[in-house]
Amino acid sequence: MQKYAAILDTVRSKTPLVHQITNYVTVNDCANVTICIGASPVMSHAPEDVKDMVALADALVLNIGTLDENQIKGMLEAGKAASEKGIPIILDPVGAGATPYRTRTAALLMKELRISVIKGNAGEIGTLAGADALVRGVDSQKLSGDPVETAKSLALASSCVVVLSGVEDIVSDGKRVAVISNGDPLMGKISGSGCMASVVCGAFAAVSDHFEGCVAAMTAFGVAGELAAEKSAGPGSFKPAFLDAVRAIESGVILKRAKIKEY
Amino acid sequence: MQKYAAILDTVRSKTPLVHQITNYVTVNDCANVTICIGASPVMSHAPEDVKDMVALADALVLNIGTLDENQIKGMLEAGKAASEKGIPIILDPVGAGATPYRTRTAALLMKELRISVIKGNAGEIGTLAGADALVRGVDSQKLSGDPVETAKSLALASSCVVVLSGVEDIVSDGKRVAVISNGDPLMGKISGSGCMASVVCGAFAAVSDHFEGCVAAMTAFGVAGELAAEKSAGPGSFKPAFLDAVRAIESGVILKRAKIKEY
Amino acid sequence: MQKYAAILDTVRSKTPLVHQITNYVTVNDCANVTICIGASPVMSHAPEDVKDMVALADALVLNIGTLDENQIKGMLEAGKAASEKGIPIILDPVGAGATPYRTRTAALLMKELRISVIKGNAGEIGTLAGADALVRGVDSQKLSGDPVETAKSLALASSCVVVLSGVEDIVSDGKRVAVISNGDPLMGKISGSGCMASVVCGAFAAVSDHFEGCVAAMTAFGVAGELAAEKSAGPGSFKPAFLDAVRAIESGVILKRAKIKEY
Numbered sequence: 001m002q003k004y005a006a007i008l009d010t011v012r013s014k015t016p017l018v019h020q021i022t023n024y025v026t027v028n029d030c031a032n033v034t035i036c037i038g039a040s041p042v043m044s045h046a047p048e049d050v051k052d053m054v055a056l057a058d059a060l061v062l063n064i065g066t067l068d069e070n071q072i073k074g075m076l077e078a079g080k081a082a083s084e085k086g087i088p089i090i091l092d093p094v095g096a097g098a099t100p101y102r103t104r105t106a107a108l109l110m111k112e113l114r115i116s117v118i119k120g121n122a123g124e125i126g127t128l129a130g131a132d133a134l135v136r137g138v139d140s141q142k143l144s145g146d147p148v149e150t151a152k153s154l155a156l157a158s159s160c161v162v163v164l165s166g167v168e169d170i171v172s173d174g175k176r177v178a179v180i181s182n183g184d185p186l187m188g189k190i191s192g193s194g195c196m197a198s199v200v201c202g203a204f205a206a207v208s209d210h211f212e213g214c215v216a217a218m219t220a221f222g223v224a225g226e227l228a229a230e231k232s233a234g235p236g237s238f239k240p241a242f243l244d245a246v247r248a249i250e251s252g253v254i255l256k257r258a259k260i261k262e263y
Numbered sequence: 264m265q266k267y268a269a270i271l272d273t274v275r276s277k278t279p280l281v282h283q284i285t286n287y288v289t290v291n292d293c294a295n296v297t298i299c300i301g302a303s304p305v306m307s308h309a310p311e312d313v314k315d316m317v318a319l320a321d322a323l324v325l326n327i328g329t330l331d332e333n334q335i336k337g338m339l340e341a342g343k344a345a346s347e348k349g350i351p352i353i354l355d356p357v358g359a360g361a362t363p364y365r366t367r368t369a370a371l372l373m374k375e376l377r378i379s380v381i382k383g384n385a386g387e388i389g390t391l392a393g394a395d396a397l398v399r400g401v402d403s404q405k406l407s408g409d410p411v412e413t414a415k416s417l418a419l420a421s422s423c424v425v426v427l428s429g430v431e432d433i434v435s436d437g438k439r440v441a442v443i444s445n446g447d448p449l450m451g452k453i454s455g456s457g458c459m460a461s462v463v464c465g466a467f468a469a470v471s472d473h474f475e476g477c478v479a480a481m482t483a484f485g486v487a488g489e490l491a492a493e494k495s496a497g498p499g500s501f502k503p504a505f506l507d508a509v510r511a512i513e514s515g516v517i518l519k520r521a522k523i524k525e526y
Numbered sequence: 527m528q529k530y531a532a533i534l535d536t537v538r539s540k541t542p543l544v545h546q547i548t549n550y551v552t553v554n555d556c557a558n559v560t561i562c563i564g565a566s567p568v569m570s571h572a573p574e575d576v577k578d579m580v581a582l583a584d585a586l587v588l589n590i591g592t593l594d595e596n597q598i599k600g601m602l603e604a605g606k607a608a609s610e611k612g613i614p615i616i617l618d619p620v621g622a623g624a625t626p627y628r629t630r631t632a633a634l635l636m637k638e639l640r641i642s643v644i645k646g647n648a649g650e651i652g653t654l655a656g657a658d659a660l661v662r663g664v665d666s667q668k669l670s671g672d673p674v675e676t677a678k679s680l681a682l683a684s685s686c687v688v689v690l691s692g693v694e695d696i697v698s699d700g701k702r703v704a705v706i707s708n709g710d711p712l713m714g715k716i717s718g719s720g721c722m723a724s725v726v727c728g729a730f731a732a733v734s735d736h737f738e739g740c741v742a743a744m745t746a747f748g749v750a751g752e753l754a755a756e757k758s759a760g761p762g763s764f765k766p767a768f769l770d771a772v773r774a775i776e777s778g779v780i781l782k783r784a785k786i787k788e789y
Contacts, residue, residue, distance in 0.1 A: 024287045024550045025294050025306050031551050031717035036761055041717065042621070043551050046594040052625035068309040068333065070594065095305070099315035189510065191294035191304065235299055236506025243762025247715065287550045288557050288569050331572040331596065358568070362578035452773065454557035454567065498562055499769025 001258055004216035005251035007208045012038035016058035016206035018199060019082075021045045021075050023065025023094065026192030029239070030063075033196040036247040037220070039203035045071055050078035059087055059206035061199055064105055065094035072105060079113035088116035088205040092198040096120065097127030110158060116210050118154065119163035119198045122147055129154040148177055148263075161210045165197055169218040173211040180215065181259040182222025184229035186238045197221050200246075215260060223257045224249050264521055267479035268514035270471045275301035279321035279469035281462060282345075284308045284338050286328025286357065289455035292502070293326075296459040299510040300483070302466035308334055313341035322350055322469035324462055327368055328357035335368060342376035351379035351468040355461040359383065360390030373421060379473050381417065382426035382461045385410055392417035411440055411526075424473045428460055432481040436474040443478065444522040445485025447492035449501045460484050463509075478523060486520045487512050527784055530742035531777035533734045538564035542584035542732035544725060545608075547571045547601050549591025549620065552718035555765070556589075559722040562773040563746070565729035571597055576604035585613055585732035587725050590631055591620035598631060605639035614642035614731040618724040622646065623653030636684060642736050644680065645689035645724045648673055655680040674703055674789075687736045691723055695744040699737040706741065707785040708748025710755035712764045723747050726772075741786060749783045750775050 034041035044053040060082040093106035155162040156174035164170040169180040187193040204213035224245040232238035297304035323345040356369035418425040419437035427433040432443040450456040467476035487508040495501035560567035570579040586608040619632035681688040682700035690696040695706040713719040730739035750771040758764035
């Protein structure tokens with residue numbers, strides 16, 4: 001447990017630069033959560049700019065929430081530079097499974113880039129696990145009923161860490177599995193929780209083993225949500241309270257409140 | 264009055280998916296107000312994606328606040344799919360009348376798509392009413408002094424519901440007219456009130472008669488504004504308080520506070 | 527001192543329209559701070575739209591935070607119209623020095639347009655001062671150790687007002703220099719402080735001598751930050767409190783709290 005809580009301190013001492021190509025809905029929340037957790041955000045999507053920005057960055061977060069062709073070009077360009085440089089790439093496949101364009105693009109990014117972490121909800125992770133399985137047979141299209149197995153199998157098939165977020169957050173690298181039960185229902189009542197979680201995973205993965213980083217990130221994120229919920233009158237006041245909590249959170253509090261089960 | 268308040272409960276029980284192609288200034292507020300009112304937001308603008316997203320959606324909101332050619336393509340593609348599917352399309356013609364590009368694009372969308380609701384301020388609605396009238400004669404270019412008549416005439420000419428928002432909100436389908444006097448001046452002191460109102464109209468129109476849905480939406484919206492203003496120290500603290508209020512509002516409170524006059 | 531405080535009242539009585547072509551990260555904050563300070567925001571970036579929008583505007587703010595080729599086209603088109611019309615253009619060269627694309631684009635805008643105000647942090651202003659110096663010799667690439675001299679030299683070389691923001695904000699037109707020591711560390715812990723400051727400079731420059739306008743803007747901005755910090759529990763609650771403070775601030779309070787040194 002101690003090792004997870006300690007990663008937060010490492011983030012804060014190293015202030016990793018997290019380069020984000022993301023949707024225009026929650027981008028401001030993503031920038032602010034990056035600062036509050038102790039890292040540094042930079043947004044850049046132009047193919048002319050991303051390579052040079054990646055050269056400065058410690059992690060790259062690709063979020064397909066409001067995808068278009070220009071953005072895909074920027075993501076591929078940035079992702080190739082990040083793959084070569086060896087910094088972690090976090091993919092948030094927003095809406096994979098909802099439309100073919102999103103599913104296809106997530107698959108393209110997974111094929112072309114050395115993705116380190118895929119973070120999505122049950123539907124998105126299930127789709128990507130199934131999409132992979134699809135090659136092997138039609139039956140596998142059905143999402144497995146067990147989210148732990150789904151996360152594990154996608155992690156194995158894609159050689160990366162999978163974070164399946166929900167009431168319980170599941171993190172797996174194909175061998176190790178951690179289930180985190182921190183968090184608060186209010187986190188599901190604001191736009192941007194998922195996107196912010198991906199960014200925090202990026203900040204933590206930048207300075208640690210990717211599996212341990214994601215477990216630590218989701219735990220810190222969930223604990224901050226619990227603390228913020230205590231001070232909130234609803235989803236509107238929850239967001240500023242959440243950013244305050246992310247900024248104020250310390251490894252000691254995380255140690256005390258963390259609910260992590262490891263398998 | 265009861266029938267209007269009841270639509271809120273229907274929104275919450277059906278959780279309509281509101282597909283939004285909107286400006287990048289207030290998009291986060293739009294996403295959050297959609298969740299708080301009890302519906303579900305999705306943003307997607309790529310021509311490659313919108314058709315498939317509309318297939319899942321219960322309403323489509325088109326907001327031209329930060330327009331460009333790519334976005335127009337996405338709006339037309341999404342709008343045609345929505346027209347065929349028969350789900351309501353809400354047009355927020357931000358800045359129509361301010362520049363020819365915006366006026367022209369609003370007119371294009373009105374011509375090419377089966378718009379169900381046009382929601383704008385006096386200048387925007389007046390422009391579109393006049394633009395239409397223009398075809399019939401130059402004198403009609405002058406905006407009518409009476410906003411009720413302006414709303415009514417645009418509704419008639421465009422076979423849709425018109426919502427003319429302001430200190431008093433006017434809703435008309437060309438025959439029926441409702442004037443809603445709820446709201447608070449602080450709503451005019453934040454960016455995004457108008458955009459958020461359009462989205463709430465979309466959520467309500469998705470589950471009801473469009474005229475009744477818009478009356479109910481603007482009333483709920485105004486009442487939430489009143490409740491939030493009581494807890495706010497200024498425009499900055501008003502926004503989180505407003506989202507809290509939208510989430511907390513119940514049909515009983517709306518019934519008590521609604522100020523609707525019908526003609 | 528009185529003359530600086532008075533400009534705020536002029537902004538509020540004239541409500542200048544501030545046309546902004548800006549990044550998608552902090553655009554909502556920019557819109558809200560514009561309203562709170564007493565001006566009026568409009569965002570428009572399409573080459574088809576910007577010329578007509580500039581015709582209505584009193585200032586143009588160009589912020590290259592999330593640059594791409596389409597945006598550059600819009601910025602050049604808008605900037606040329608603003609140069610011809612004679613309204614102030616404020617350039618916020620976000621990330622100049624970090625990547626060649628950003629440095630190059632800032633230089634391009636400075637070459638093609640009649641920029642009135644350049645507002646950036648030490649790195650950005652240093653880069654642009656050095657980029658200019660670069661033409662004259664390699665040694666000048668090194669940023670001068672003295673930020674006042676850097677600001678002054680860029681102002682002289684570019685015939686504009688330079689605002690170098692930091693713990694102390696430096697404003698110079700090449701001859702006059704003012705150093706403002708207002709503000710609070712929390713301003714550096716949210717995304718968007720710098721972008722918002724540029725917009726406020728735009729609103730003030732629209733109604734006054736550009737040097738005096740920028741001194742007044744940065745002072746009002748800093749004082750509002752101090753007042754907001756007193757009411758904030760962290761960066762999350764600081765932002766709404768800051769917007770409240772910007773809206774509530776009066777010239778009397780600024781007079782009392784202003785820390786301006788002039789050289």
